[in-house]
Amino acid sequence: MLRVEGLRKSYSTPQGSVPVLRGVDFTLAAGASLALTGESGSGKSTLLHLVGALDDADSGEVVLDGVALTQMSEHARAALRREKIGIVFQQFNLIPSLTVAENLGFQARLAGRYDAAWQDELAHRLGLAALAARYPEELSGGQQQRVAIGRALAVRPKLLLADEPTGNLDEASGDNVMTLALDLVAATGCAFLMATHSERLAARLQRRVRLESGLLATQ
Numbered sequence: 001m002l003r004v005e006g007l008r009k010s011y012s013t014p015q016g017s018v019p020v021l022r023g024v025d026f027t028l029a030a031g032a033s034l035a036l037t038g039e040s041g042s043g044k045s046t047l048l049h050l051v052g053a054l055d056d057a058d059s060g061e062v063v064l065d066g067v068a069l070t071q072m073s074e075h076a077r078a079a080l081r082r083e084k085i086g087i088v089f090q091q092f093n094l095i096p097s098l099t100v101a102e103n104l105g106f107q108a109r110l111a112g113r114y115d116a117a118w119q120d121e122l123a124h125r126l127g128l129a130a131l132a133a134r135y136p137e138e139l140s141g142g143q144q145q146r147v148a149i150g151r152a153l154a155v156r157p158k159l160l161l162a163d164e165p166t167g168n169l170d171e172a173s174g175d176n177v178m179t180l181a182l183d184l185v186a187a188t189g190c191a192f193l194m195a196t197h198s199e200r201l202a203a204r205l206q207r208r209v210r211l212e213s214g215l216l217a218t219q
Helices: 044-051 074-084 100-110 116-125 141-153 171-188
Strands: 002-013 016-028 033-037 059-064 085-088 159-163 191-195 207-212 215-218
Touching: 002 044, 016 044, 016 059, 016 215, 033 044, 044 059, 044 159, 044 191, 074 085, 085 141, 100 116, 100 141, 116 141, 116 171, 141 159, 141 171, 159 171, 171 191
Parallel strands: 033 191, 033 207, 085 159, 159 191
Antiparallel strands: 002 016, 002 059, 207 215
16 A cells, blocks of 8 residues: 655755655555654654655655655645545644534545545544534543544545654543554554554554664564
8 A cells, every 4th residue: 555665855954964764665555554663853753744745755755555656746646635645643733613523524525525424433433423513622632632533534545644643642541542543444444654652552553663863673
């Protein structure tokens, strides 16, 4: 489902160019899960942004569902993000003026893939059915993160990306959110790539790799 080859990325600073990724290679099959670990600042978020078509690499390639991102126009990349990629950030990024139900369906409606039955199932599985009419400010952190996961999965993406998805939650809430996410990933069959600083949470995924000095090492 996902193939990353020779991915390199540097950032310009007043002191000169700083390499973050020095040639990253990995693959991820449909239905498989991979945890990306590493120290803060090691480039985990950068890698997820490149895989999610949110930024451009200096060189190398990201191939998603048989299509190379570098061969796509910006319009096509935007459509890919809407239709095939679900992204869950550490900051929940919910729309404050929309209810839980409206936030859940937001990306799916944009992609023209809204499915009322699937959204109802997501709401029930995530324990959000009774909260459908509430607004984000009326929810706990764990509830907001569950909405963010449901929104990402409402389009039935080919790839789910999660960047420190439990970083703002206490351990118990984080474990609960992770259990729900893994259950839903299994139900949809999408590939799952998660960046996390937690070795404990990383151990719950099928594979683990560590980003060090811009390269990946298998754990």
